[in-house]
Amino acid sequence: MEFLVKSARPETLKTATLVVAVGEDRQLGSLAQAVDAASGGAIGAALKRGDLAGKLGQSLLLHGLSGLKAERVLLVGRGKETLSDRQFRKMAASAFGTLKGLGGGDAALALFDVPVKNRDVYGVARLLLESLADGVYQFDQYKSKKAEPYALKKITLVTAKTEQAEVERAATHARAITAGMALTRDLGNLPPNVCTPTYLGEQAQAMAKAHDNLTVEVHDDKKLRELGMGSFLAVGRGSEEPPRLVVMNYQGGGKGEQPYVLVGKGITFDSGGISIKPGLSMDEMKYDMCGAASVLGTFRAVLEMRLPINLVGLLACAENMPSGHATRPGDIVTTMSGQTVEILNTDAEGRLVLCDTLTYAERFKPRAVIDIATLTGACLVALGSHTSGLLGNDDTLIRQLLDAGVAADDRAWQLPLFDEYQEQLDSPFADIANIGGPKAGTITAACFLSRFAKQFQWAHLDVAGTAWVSGGKEKGATGRPVPLLTQYLLDRLQQA
Template identity: 55%
Template sequence: MTSASAPAKKTVKKTSDAKTSSKKSTTPKNTAAAKPASIQFSAKVIDPVKHATNALVVAAYEGLKLSPSASSIDAADAHQLTALLKREGFQGKAGQSILLLNPQGIAAERLLILGFGGLKDGSVSVENYRRAVQKISEALKPTPSSDVTIALGEITVTDQDINWQARQIAENLGQLEYRADSLKSKPAEISLQLKKVVLGTAKDQVPNATKGLILGQAIAKGVNLARNLGDLPGNICTPTYLAEQAKLLAKGQAKLSVDVLEEKQMKELGMGSFLSVAAGSEQPAKLIVLEYKGGNKKDAPVALVGKGITFDTGGISLKPGPAMDEMKYDMCGAASVLGSFRTLVELQLPINVVGVIATTENMPSGAATKPGDIVTSMAGLTIEILNTDAEGRLVLCDALTYTERFKPKAVVDIATLTGACVIALGNHATGLFSNNDDLAKSLLKAGEESADRAWQLPLWDDYQKQLDSNFADIANIGGREAGSVTAACFLSRFAKKFAWAHLDIAGTAWRSGGAKGATGRPVPLLVQYLLNQA
């Protein structure tokens, strides 16, 4: 007879908080939450002709219309700039660029002309502005510039102010602080080493531009942390490592506290579903709880719940070998929670936020959960595990139940949950499911505002019957059809006591192929949502 609880494990001699022995680690160290030297961002009035800098960035539009700064430079050099642009076929399309070395008539060592597309009533579109700004780092990458001045404060963007424009610049260039090759014995030599970025703008715009730069850089720091954690290999980024990073994040922060629950405590709480996933691993599972108290004591918190499978083999339902290395990114939901908290503490936002991260490995072993096993969740529902590779929902359901104790006003869980969501939406949009229309609309709005978009999928009762089980209250999979929907339906059964949304980031948190690596999404969406709530 199958017991309705977590599978029994072999008796092994443990240290106080780990299944593993006390052998000294031979893996490289990487402290993801440590604060690297930051790029210094500032806003001030500049003279584009006389301003000394390694690289000066100016704007041009379709029809070879030059921005005021570009026009000043053109005039200072007897209109040689216009002649050169015509000769090179520069059309001013959004994202088009030309880099000039040793430009004549100005103090800057290099001049980057960026295309911003067509003007409509004197303004450029939001999409074209973003496209152009994203080109800056690529265009300057071959240069040894450490000091860059961006004369773009004079641009008018449709329905956006200087604060927003400055934020886009800092958010994009701030991500240059992260490098994915930190574990190489000889990291590649990169010419571009940004230390100082100046945004040239009008005097009355400096205060708002400065606020935008601060916000953008704070978001970039959160994105960078999420990317770093997502890129780290599973032999470094273990559940214990994630717990250490959370504690490091809270160090010296009066508003942020961290508590880490061990497997013994989870067992006492009845988290049989979560522990069934951890059963096959030698690494101890952790439930990481972060509490940021920036708002009034009486204010109910927003809760962010992250899936943290630090490596996913599929368990007994073993995944195919090709590209299995990428399963180190199955903790990107957890990474996005930590990244969002990194931004929270940078900005000291006046809001209460709880983070709950359920983290473990999913490994095959003699002690691992088997297909057909039945376990009992913290909520008391019994679950028939038909596929051990559908493990994310098994850890999240107990994390969602645990989150009830904080009496949150809204709960958002973030998980690389289903390959079906990748098939449905590709890598452009995060899948969104919710039991609350207002919460769903708020997240969709935040996604549009942050250019980190989500798309809402149905959560109809029609799909729930796919999770019926002959032997337990619920099965952990619902068949091939609507896989991302039935996964969300599973989670919804544990989210009935609060407004809840589920973000399936399987397609957006990671890039495969030659440029493979973590993207840091959906940190911008989550931060924008918290900003709007605050």
């Protein structure tokens, strides 16, 4: 789908379908009023007949209105009040749901007279384009019969000349972010017999071949042993698929400028290992690499925008399987940092690959480190599927990420990281246990990681509830938290 921006009066546009918003009580914004006047009051007449109440998400298609160059006009209800982000997304989804079923090859959206809480024209345009792109996404590469292509190929955002530059900027950012989200979703939706640790490394290398300012190294199990990553290696011992640490280094900023580091959990399939999971819905454990996929997706967005920053991505990739070689509950391993870990549950494996990768991140002398992981089912219980969990050791970094989540409509919520929780990880045999018991599972997992993040500003995003949608026909990766991460990086440039 092609997304364009055009400065024009909507009533003068030649298009297959022109979309304008209508509020309850026959409320017309300035753009809808102009279209109504040009059509000789056709919209107002339809409203008086009661054809559309203007409630949020309602729609009405009008054909052959005189005085307009548009072949048809789609009225979409926006309700009574200033809209929240969620309400605006519902309105956009309603409009797109009608548009993609029509025969026209293009559409023009004149929706910038719809008020959205706490959003300027840039923010509204970003929200609109990212909502539309979400509706366009399909994953059918393993189906014999592909989905029928939409007749709709092009959508134009209609804006005033005074706002065109901001809408164009929003469109540039939205295109890059949605491309990153699509890559993240594709990787997450791939079957685990295709998307292995080796495959993720190959995808990063392919990205580097296309961009001169990106370099990629893929460290194999031999290199991991040389680095002393005993915890990382313990996770992949039961699998025929070898583990990989993928190191991505984007140099868009000044030489010697400290980079931001993104660390992604990349467990390409998580059976639980010897502490095996229940069989029900185990197929969804292919999504346990969505943290690593979101790092790749964020790199895609950053590369497309050519952001002037230095950025390092570390993908901690392994497959967690049971076998005669697999790590056992009760085993003790030595991490790259020298700390020893008693593995009480092999299904708490994400923190085992991440802890060594966080230690590896020290060599880059980072400005900040953010790890992204589908780490704990406890986070899904606590926050559901709408909000990512956020913990860390630096209040400024936490606030920056919370603000970025609000701006990107990809929200996170801070959970505490008090010292009292650390005591749940005490082990009689090693420096630390890899689980802290049934209470506060998300927090104790972050407590574990914090032991390996003392040399830098660090934040942890638990996306176990937000990285994919479970069950039914809607099952699939969401592409989150690519919008949050990309917005965080954009904000750092604006505040530099």
